[in-house]
Amino acid sequence: MTDRQQYGRAAGVALAATGLVLAALAAPPAASAAATRYEAESATVTLGAVESNHTGHSGTGFVNGDNVVGSSVEFTVNATGAGTAVIGIRYANGTALDRPGDVTVNGAVVAAARSFPSTGTWDDWTTATVTAPVGAGTNRIELTSTSANGLPNLDYLDVDVTAPTTDYQAEDAVLAQAAVATNHTGFTGTGFVDYTNAAGGSVEFTVGAATAGSTALVFRYANAGTADRPLDIAVNGTVVAAGVSFPPTADWNTWATKTVNVDLAAGTNRIRATATGPDGGPNLDRLRVGAGADTTPPSRPGTPACSAIGPNGLTLAWGAATDNVGVSAYDIYEHGNKLAEAPGDTTTRQLTGLSPATTYNLTVIARDAAGNASPASVAIDCTTAPSTDPLPGRPGTPTVSAVTSTGATLKWGASTDDKGVVAYEIRSGSAVLGTVTGTPPATSAAVTGLACDAPFTLTVVAKDTAGGYSPPSAPVSFTTGACTADGGVPGSPATLSGGWTVPWGVYWMPDGKSALVTERDSFKVYTLTTGGTKTQVGTVPNAVTTDGEGGLLGVAVDPNWSTDHYVYFMHTASEGNRIVRMTFNGSSLTGYTVLLQGIQKNRYHNGGRLLFGPDGYLYASTGDAQTSNQAQDKNSLNGKILRLTTDGKPAPGNPFGNYVYSYGHRNPQGLAFDRNGRLWEAEFGDSKRDELNLIKPGANYGWPVCEGTCSTAGMTNPKASWPVNEASPSGIAIVRNVVYMAALRGERMWRIPISGDTENVGTPTSYYVGTYGRLRTVSKVPGQDQLWLTTTNADNNGGAADGADKIFKITIG
The missing domain is CATH 2.60.40.10 (Immunoglobulins)
Incomplete structure (x- = not known):
C-alpha cells in the first residue's frame, strides 16, 4: 500500500547567530555514523508540561510550553569530543502563528529568535536542522520562547557530533600528469590542480588519522563543459572507489564537492585520485578529511x-x-x-x-x-496533455523479404507529417522490435533476433518531432525459417496454473515434482506441482511492500532439505531487505530466523534472487537501492552478488573476506549456473542497456560507471546486452547450454546460446514477443528439457487485476 504520511514544511529564515547556521545554507563537516536522540519529556521544562494528547510523537510524549515569553526546554547532551553538532529539532505547530525561540549552547545564544513556522496541525511533525559547536563532555542545549506565542510542541533533539575536519590543499600534493594553476577564481589556498586531458593523471595526498576507522573524504572541484571527469580513489595503493563521478559545474569558477566514504588506517595514509577517462580529472582545489563518514540518508521528500x-x-x-x-x-x-x-x-x-x-x-x-x-x-x-500537433500519417503497408530462421527485412511506405517524421518503430503488438531514426528515417529495416519457425505479425508506427505516434500501418504476417539451433528451441507455452498475483520466486523441491512459489505483494508461499496443483503453505512474516519492486522476493530450498527441512527467503522488511530461513515440513512453514539484514531497500532496485550453487553455498542478488555509489563500495551489501553459508555467515573463500562475491551491479534479478558450474546473471540497466553477465569472484561489473559495454579499466563487460525497452530482464534459467531470460518491459523471452564451453554467447533470439505481457521468472524443470515461465502483469507496471498472472510450461524441442 502507498504510504500517505504527509510531511510539514519548515521555512528557512536568516539567523542572528554566532557559530550556528541552517544546514541548508552551509553544510557542516562530515557527520558521524548515527545521531543520539534526546526526548523532550526527559529534559528540564520551565513554564510547560509533558503531554501525549496528539499523535505521531516518539517516546512517551512531548513538551507543550506555556504561551509566554521565557518558556523553555533544556537538554543535557553528551559529546565524546569537541566538534560540530548537527541538531535536528522535531516539533509541531498546529497554528498559523510562528513560534520563535532562542537556541543556546552552554548558556550562549547561538541563534536568536529561531523561526518555528506552522506545520499544519498538531499531529504533523517536522524537523528543523541546525549546527553548532559543542565541547567535550556535557553540554546544555536550551530552546527558549521569545514571543507570547510560546514554543511549538517539542518532541526530541537528534544530535550528531563530529570532530573538526582537516583541509589538504591539492597544490601541496604529489602530482602526475597534472599541474598547479591559478587562472580561475574561487579556489582556496594558493591555487588548484589542473589535470592533463588524458587518463592516468593523479593527485596524491598524504593524510594523517589518529585512529583507524571510516572517514569522509570531501573533494572540492570544478568542471566546465558537458563531460563527466571520473576519478579512481585509492587508499594506500588500493582502489576503494572506482570511477567516482565528478559531473560538470556551471563553469571553471564554480566549485562543488564530492564526498567519498573510506576506511583509513591509524597514522599516515596515501590518498590518490586518478583520472580514468580521456578528458582527465576535474580541477581539484582541496581534500577535506572528516572524523567520520556520513552514513545518514536524507529524509523522505514530500509528496510531489x-x-x-x-x-x-x-x-x-x-x-x-x-x-x-x-x-x-x-x-x-x-x-x-x-x-x-x-x-x-x-x-x-x-x-x-x-x-x-x-x-x-x-x-x-x-x-x-x-x-x-x-x-x-x-x-x-x-x-501529459494530448498533442495539438497533427499526428503523422499512417505508414504504407509493409512488405517482407529475405526471411531467415531468425529475421526478415521489412519495407513500408513513408509517413507524412507537417513538421517531419523522426522515427519509425517496428512493433509486435505493443512490444518494440526495432527503431529506425534519421532525417528523414529510412523506410526499410532488417528485423533480427526473431524466434525460428515462428509466426509473426508486425506493424510500423511513425513518430514526429512533437512525440506523437501515427496509427499503426496495416499488419504484415510471415513465418521465420526452420530451426537449426543447437540446444533445442522452446515450443508453445501451455498454461500450467492461473489465478496468481505477481508470482516472483520459483524454486524446486529435491524430488522435482513440485516447486515453492512466492507472491511478491501478498507475502504468500505456495507449492505448485508439475500437474498444476497449487496449495498455499504459509506466509512469510515481517515482509512489507515498497509500492514498487519490494516485498517477498526470492526463495531457495536447502540442498539438505530432506534432513534439515530448511528453506530460505529474501524479503523487504521495515528496516531494509533481509535473507531469512524457515522450516518447511512439506505442507507448512514454521519458524523464522534472520540470517542477514542491513541490505538497504528503496521503492525499486531491491534485487532479490536466491540460488544455491554447486558448492552448497547460498547466492543472493541485491540491488543498489537507488543509491548507485553503493554498487562500487565493497563494504556495502547493496549492488552485489552475495555468497553466504546456510547459517548466514560469509562463505569461506569470498574474495574480500565479507559477504561480497561480485560488485558493481545495479539491480540483478537473474541467477543460473551452467553445466560447468559457472554463474550467469541478468541485470536491469538504467536508461541505455540491460545486461547478461558471466560472474567471477571479485569482479567489478561497472555500475554506475558503466551501463552495458565500456572501456573503463577494471570493469567487466557483459556477455550480451539489449536496449532497455527490449528486455528489462528478471529471471534466467539454463537448459542444454542455452540461457533463457524473462523480460518485463520487453514482454518476451530471450534465448541466448552459450558457445560450447567458452565464455562467449551466440546470437540472442526472442520468443513470445508481446504475446503474454510482462515475463518475470523462468525456471528449469529438474530432469526435463522444460521451463516454467511466470508473468507479472498484475504488478504496478502491468496494471492488470489481481489474479491475472499465470505460470506456463514450455518444452524445449
Missing part, C-alpha cells in the same frame, strides 16, 4: 505534485527533504528509471521530452553529498 502540464513536458514540485549535512540533489524517477535530477536547494524541476497523452509514474529521492539516498517519495501519476 504536477503543474504546467503540456504535451511534451510538465513541472514537478515536491516537499523539501532534510539531512544532517545537507541535501545535494534530488533524483526524479519514472518507475525504476531515472528521468532527471535537480539541485538540492530547489524543490521543482521542469521535465521535458515527454510523450503526449502518456501517464508517468513519478517519485523523488533526495541525495546528499556522500551519496546517501532517502526513501522514495510517495508516487504520483501525471498524464
